[in-house]
Amino acid sequence: MRREHLLPTPDDTRALGAALAGVVRAGDLVVLVGPLGAGKTALTQGLGEALGVREPVTSPTFVISRVHRGGRLPLVHVDAYRLGGVADVDDLDLDASTEESVTVVEWGQGLVEQLADEHLEVRLDRRDDDVRTALLVPHGPGWEQRLDGPA
Numbered sequence: 001m002r003r004e005h006l007l008p009t010p011d012d013t014r015a016l017g018a019a020l021a022g023v024v025r026a027g028d029l030v031v032l033v034g035p036l037g038a039g040k041t042a043l044t045q046g047l048g049e050a051l052g053v054r055e056p057v058t059s060p061t062f063v064i065s066r067v068h069r070g071g072r073l074p075l076v077h078v079d080a081y082r083l084g085g086v087a088d089v090d091d092l093d094l095d096a097s098t099e100e101s102v103t104v105v106e107w108g109q110g111l112v113e114q115l116a117d118e119h120l121e122v123r124l125d126r127r128d129d130d131v132r133t134a135l136l137v138p139h140g141p142g143w144e145q146r147l148d149g150p151a
Contacts, residue, residue: 001147007132013039013124015044016134020120023146024051026073029116030104034124039132040106043122047104048075059106067101074101080108118142 001023005014018150020030024047041059048057052071059079068075105112113119118140125133138144 001136003136003147005134005136007039007134010039010042013042013132013134014046014049017048018050021047021050021072024073024102024142026101027099028102029112029119030102031108031112031119031121032104032106032124033109033121035126038124038126039134040124043124043134044077044104044106045074047102048077051075051102060118073151076101076103078103078105078108078112080105082151113139119148 001019005012005016007016016091020043024030030047032043034040045057048068048071051073053068053075054070055068057077058066059074066077068077103112103115109121118138120143121137121139122146123137125136126134136147138147
């Protein structure tokens with residue numbers, strides 16, 4: 001799977017999320033990094049749809065965390081924007097559900113990496129022409145192998 005992506009439309013961002021669904025496994029942590037409007041929720045929507053999640057995937061900004069079941073794997077979708085630090089993440093008790101789920105955390109850089117031995121960081125950005133970009137940054141040999149392998 002390519003590590004750098006140009007995403008001209010929200011559908012392209014959702015398609016990248018769908019492609020990630022082909023490589024994620026139970027226990028995976030995906031940390032989404034990027035400014036407001038960069039496509040974090042759109043990417044998660046594509047991932048959820050490709051996993052077979054039945055209900056709509058929306059931004060969990062005000063509820064902080066949502067669990068979507070019914071797909072190939074449960075999807076835990078977290079918005080860490082309003083969390084003050086690692087202690088707030090611990091209070092969510094996310095590690096109780098990480099082993100059997102794919103956990104996607106928006107705004108989680110520096111807060112949630114301890115939830116898994118390895119994780120995938122997706123750096124999203126929005127250029128001046130409104131085109132989004134994504135850079136997949138694997139942390140750990142398992143993610144390195146999955147991104148470098150056939151997909």
